[in-house]
Amino acid sequence: MTANHAASIVVAPTLRDHVIGPFSAMGRYRSLTLELAKRDVLGRYRGASFGLLWSLISPFLMLCVYTFAFGFLMKAKWPEVAGGVHHYSIILFIGLIVHGFFAECLVRAPNLVTGNISFVKRVVFPLEILPWPAVFSALFHAGMNLIVFALLRLALEGTISWTMIFLPVVLLPLVFVTLGVCWIFAALGVYLRDISQVTGVLATAMLFLSSAMIPVQTLPPSYRVLFELNPLTFIINQARGVALWGNMPDWSGLALYALGGLALMYLGYGWFVTTKRGFADVL
Template sequence: MSEVQAGWSKSNPISALTRHRSLTRELTKREILGRYRGASFGLLWSLISPFLMLLVYTLAFGYILKSRWPGTNGSTSDFALILFVGLIVHGFFAECLTRAPNLILANTNYVKRVVFPLDILVWSMVLSAFFHLIANTLVLVLLKWAWHGELSWTLLLLPFVYLPLMILTLAVGWVISALGVYLRDISQFVGVLAAAMLFLSSAIVPVKSLPESYRWVFYANPLTFIIDQAREVAIWGRPPDWAMLGLYSLISALLALASFLLFQKMRKGFADVL
């Protein structure tokens, strides 16, 4: 790890992708492979798991509750695809949100090393979750092709929709992981928050079908916009709202910068607490 000798004080929000990219790559690889270590199917579970998750939700909402999405032909396959987009976007954010409080606590050996850039741990967590987001998206594309027999070129725009959410997740990761060192109870709260962000977003419920007095709660959820835009390009074959996507990206970038600076300030006391 000679590349970190420059010291954490010289780090910046993207140093994980520049000066420390090899370290980030190794930590991310360890995160991904560590999840499936000892499993018979190994990395195949990254494709099997989302497919099984889709079956459960489709059975519950599509067949048992007979839910249908406005603007579709009412088929269960269409509903399943629309639902799946919401689930994979939420799953990416929720994985990072629930892991963040214990991220530093689980790597106390790095805290004692003054020269180790702890902010990279958040990058590796987010990149690992992003790998699974891509795996889930691959399952989505395969199912859409199998059921509809065609794919839209707008699927190529999905990375541009995912990127702002990734930046926002980094911001949340830096704040929550730092707070988790000082406030151990926060890990209990984020689990409830993650569930709330699923049911109070457009992942499962079309916002336009709700009374207007409740819609603001769903639109205030930062996942709702990304889910809607992901459906635009993946399901409906339309380009995203570039203007709003740009604004979302700008706000996320500013939050990420502020969160990174807060993380760097708070990390000075990590060793005393741990």
């Protein structure tokens, strides 16, 4: 039996498999998932003189560029900046952290399978866990960015909001959404190779059509709807609320967002598991 024919053999999943399937990476395949995530993080900085320090240097340099490029124009639109409550860089950075996490996963998703062809040929390798290491890697970089954010706020404002402890709760629903998107685009990337050219543009559009760059409340109502439909806008607003304004999370809003995220996650996982039967034939 050839590897391609063996890879096409599929055991009918049970109801339990459908329920816990998306989380199997943190159950049955936890060690493998964490090892892949570790390899992904370390591999990115292999050979670099500063190594993992680049995970702290890069976001700071990125913030400098965005602040210089947009600070003089955009900061006047933020009431908190005009009132001297917060520095523009701080407000901008928290939005970039949320967008950066999602964008990193979105851009990488179409190549998760096509970039690991050797895994496809292995019957025993669980391809469905591939989005998890990518998400963990993005979460690692988001965590490094938050460290830079905290240090920057201490330097500029001399304080940190205790409500920052709720940031993991705020980001969790976005993790569900991101996993669902990764599974969908990872499968599409096998059959439609051009999809990788679209995700970069989509990620950029989601940045400039979200509250990361501009407060939505200052926009005309006709444009505001477009920004509010962006799934990042709500999470960015919540992240700013707990990290900057000192507000408690919108528990009901986050609960609804989490339910929608879980629905998308299961939909994406189901799509991936269904379509992966043909991966070996295509690749």
